[in-house]
Amino acid sequence: MKNLRKIIxxxxxxxxxxxxxxAAAQCPMCKTAVExxxxxxxxxxxxxxxxxxxxxxxxxLLVGGVxxxxxxxxxxKAAAK
Numbered sequence: 001m002k003n004l005r006k007i008i009x010x011x012x013x014x015x016x017x018x019x020x021x022x023a024a025a026q027c028p029m030c031k032t033a034v035e036x037x038x039x040x041x042x043x044x045x046x047x048x049x050x051x052x053x054x055x056x057x058x059x060x061l062l063v064g065g066v067x068x069x070x071x072x073x074x075x076x077k078a079a080a081k
Contacts, residue, residue, distance in 0.1 A: 030048060037044035 034045045034048055
């Protein structure tokens with residue numbers, strides 16, 4: 001079981017390093033698109049900001065959900081003793 005966890009973690013780390021360069025390459029493209037849109041009177045920047053906030057909130061919600069269920073499980077075990 002421990003070996004399986006180590007393998008899964010290793011695969012995730014390798015995947016993150018493999019994708020990081022491609023993800024970083026997209027940042028200047030988005031910035032250029034938003035700047036040119038704003039100069040011509042568009043509102044693409046507002047949608048991009050909303051997307052960034054959405055992506056920022058998701059990890060916190062996931063970690064909070066896991067912590068909540070872990071705490072609830074811990075309290076149930078403590079009450080059963």
